[in-house]
Amino acid sequence: SAVISQKPSRDICQRGTSLTIQCQVDSQVTMMFWYRQQPGQSLTLIATANQGSEATYESGFVIDKFPISRPNLTFSTLTVSNMSPEDSSIYLCSGGQGGFDEQFFGPGTRLTVL
Amino acid sequence: AQSVTQPDIHITVSEGASLELRCNYSYGATPYLFWYVQSPGQGLQLLLKYFSGDTLVQGIKGFEAEFKRSQSSFNLRKPSVHWSDAAEYFCAVGASGTYKYIFGTGTRLKVLA
Numbered sequence: 001s002a003v004i005s006q007k008p009s010r011d012i013c014q015r016g017t018s019l020t021i022q023c024q025v026d027s028q029v030t031m032m033f034w035y036r037q038q039p040g041q042s043l044t045l046i047a048t049a050n051q052g053s054e055a056t057y058e059s060g061f062v063i064d065k066f067p068i069s070r071p072n073l074t075f076s077t078l079t080v081s082n083m084s085p086e087d088s089s090i091y092l093c094s095g096g097q098g099g100f101d102e103q104f105f106g107p108g109t110r111l112t113v114l
Numbered sequence: 115a116q117s118v119t120q121p122d123i124h125i126t127v128s129e130g131a132s133l134e135l136r137c138n139y140s141y142g143a144t145p146y147l148f149w150y151v152q153s154p155g156q157g158l159q160l161l162l163k164y165f166s167g168d169t170l171v172q173g174i175k176g177f178e179a180e181f182k183r184s185q186s187s188f189n190l191r192k193p194s195v196h197w198s199d200a201a202e203y204f205c206a207v208g209a210s211g212t213y214k215y216i217f218g219t220g221t222r223l224k225v226l227a
Contacts, residue, residue, distance in 0.1 A: 105157040
């Protein structure tokens with residue numbers, strides 16, 4: 001199994017600023033993903049974080065708004081850029097070995113944009 | 115397009131009562147199916163998964179789920195609910211070839227003492 005931690009656990013930010021969320025896994029994982037969970041809604045995949053290359057974004061999400069880095073097999077960051085109140089959500093990262101082995105999820109980062 | 119539907123947004127049961135949470139999926143091939151639980155302030159925890167084989171799957175915490183291909187369903191059950199089961203439950207389908215999950219909208223379970 002893998003244990004995933006995220007920093008920060010929560011933040012309140014001003015409109016127009018950016019926030020970088022860190023995701024740390026306690027073991028090497030092949031796949032890492034970033035999800036958004038808007039209030040009262042389900043998880044929506046933002047992107048697949050690829051080690052050493054550009055992330056793969058889902059429809060509706062773009063790199064300029066959500067730049068992602070993954071420098072190694074245990075760490076990734078998601079930046080929410082030029083934030084607006086509509087970006088207020090919980091952001092979760094997950095990791096796993098690929099195939100349909102279990103994905104492990106971090107506890108999430110609760111973001112509020114004023 | 116692949117999709118997952120959880121028809122019940124909220125369910126309330128009494129402690130000790132049985133529970134069934136519904137999940138229907140739309141998928142063109144044999145699906146990979148999952149149930150996750152999210153407790154307040156916690157990350158998602160895998161309860162059980164179905165890839166192939168026996169259509170009745172046992173999971174952690176006394177949960178089980180049954181895959182019914184003819185009904186495109188993967189309902190989660192527990193014979194006797196405990197107060198600690200109060201949480202939000204998500205059904206998910208794995209997208210073949212991409213290893214991405216598509217989540218349902220979740221069912222929030224409330225347990226009455």
